[in-house]
Amino acid sequence: xxxxxxxxxxxxxxxxxxxxxxxxxxxxxxxxxxxxxxxxxxxxxxxxxxxxxxxxxxxxxxxxxxxxxxxxxxxxxxxxxxxxxxxxxxxxxxxxxxxxxxxxxxxxxxxxxxxxxxxxxxxxxxxxxxxxxxxxxxxxxxxxxxxxxxxxxxxxxxxxxxxxxxxxxxxxxxxxxxxxxxxxxxxxxxxxxxxxxxxxxxxxxxxxxxxxxxxxxxxxxxxxxxxxxxxxxxxxxxxxxxxxxxxxxxxxxxxxxxxxxxxxxxxxxxxxxxxxxxxxxxxxxx
Numbered sequence: 001x002x003x004x005x006x007x008x009x010x011x012x013x014x015x016x017x018x019x020x021x022x023x024x025x026x027x028x029x030x031x032x033x034x035x036x037x038x039x040x041x042x043x044x045x046x047x048x049x050x051x052x053x054x055x056x057x058x059x060x061x062x063x064x065x066x067x068x069x070x071x072x073x074x075x076x077x078x079x080x081x082x083x084x085x086x087x088x089x090x091x092x093x094x095x096x097x098x099x100x101x102x103x104x105x106x107x108x109x110x111x112x113x114x115x116x117x118x119x120x121x122x123x124x125x126x127x128x129x130x131x132x133x134x135x136x137x138x139x140x141x142x143x144x145x146x147x148x149x150x151x152x153x154x155x156x157x158x159x160x161x162x163x164x165x166x167x168x169x170x171x172x173x174x175x176x177x178x179x180x181x182x183x184x185x186x187x188x189x190x191x192x193x194x195x196x197x198x199x200x201x202x203x204x205x206x207x208x209x210x211x212x213x214x215x216x217x218x219x220x221x222x223x224x225x226x227x228x229x230x231x232x233x234x235x236x237x238x239x240x241x242x243x244x245x246x247x248x249x250x251x252x253x254x255x256x257x258x259x260x261x262x263x264x265x266x267x268x269x270x271x272x273x274x275x276x277x278x279x280x281x282x283x284x285x286x
Contacts, residue, residue, distance in 0.1 A: 004081040006074060006114040011081065014115055023111050025094030028102070029150030031111070032056035037119055037243040038087035040283040041079050046072060048206050052147065053091075059146045062093060065110050078116050086119040088244065092149060121246055127271065130251030130263045131167035133240070135233075136160060138171035138178045138201070145200050157181040168240050170232070170253065173201060177227040180240050184208040188237035188266045192221040207241045214273040220266060237264035246278075247271050 003014040024030035034053045037044045050068050057064050091114040098105035140153035158181040161169040168180040184205040186195045193215050198204050236259045238250040249263035
């Protein structure tokens, strides 16, 4: 089955999808996006993803081009047109085509694009052995809670991790932990789970919320608060979470071991709970 995309009201082969070079998403990165994991052809927590999309649209003064019911219908239609049981749906809304000018055009028609690809989750050896990460100063803008297509800062940071042979780059701003280039971050100290609170410096992750729910359900103490850099660096465990990474243990930070240098006991409990949740819930309901 060939890759099928959706563009402005039409399903078509992905390699035939075309947008104008004057699209503000191309010229300015003027748009927002969502990535929705699909398990057994069921989009996971779609209402949550659509709510986050609405927040991003509101923050960028973009009207929502569809109702939630219309989004749901199109997303499920796209899923049905692809062969994989587990998929990753990418959707993007830009301000559309207009003469190049930094100010918003008085009139423009939004560009709506969606595509889907097979969902790849971490290999067993990464789960069993953990991953190395590096750190960097979080120099991105101050609206990180907006899922903007303007991701150059994230790309530069992620490339620094790739250059170092690391899985991710953990970010600190003004002496405190924020997130990673494309993941949320948790730390564990004395058996307790910590994560920075949601604010304008962090993208509110759907997987992050799932991990919090599962940790609470199995009796792990949780605290959401500002985490000083030194506390993060001396943590017993560090994890990164996202739709594609699920939950991964960080076993080294800037070349120094995290805790014992192996995935820790709290990670193992939560990872097992996550996999059980995926089997019983994610694959059973939208």
